[in-house]
Amino acid sequence: MTIEKKTLESRIDTIYEMAKEHFGEVRFVGIKKHTKIGWVAKIQFDEFESLVSEGKDAEDALKKLKKRLKKIIDRYNFV
Numbered sequence: 001m002t003i004e005k006k007t008l009e010s011r012i013d014t015i016y017e018m019a020k021e022h023f024g025e026v027r028f029v030g031i032k033k034h035t036k037i038g039w040v041a042k043i044q045f046d047e048f049e050s051l052v053s054e055g056k057d058a059e060d061a062l063k064k065l066k067k068r069l070k071k072i073i074d075r076y077n078f079v
Helices: 008-023 058-078
Strands: 026-034 038-045 051-055
Touching: 008 026, 008 038, 008 058, 026 058, 038 058, 051 058
Parallel strands: none
Antiparallel strands: 026 038, 038 051
């Protein structure tokens, strides 16, 4: 059994699918390196405000964004 390392692209695709399934239209999901804060991951929606998270590297920022998105979806489903 081999353990497959997740790529940044696969993480972005997963976050995109989760957001699209729950919220509908998603403009984009992406990451960029900011000179002062480090890596920033962002989901931009058509009808809602953006979700943003910061991390020490691109992978960390994406993990934090996915965790934040899951919390919002869980909270919404709980109500």
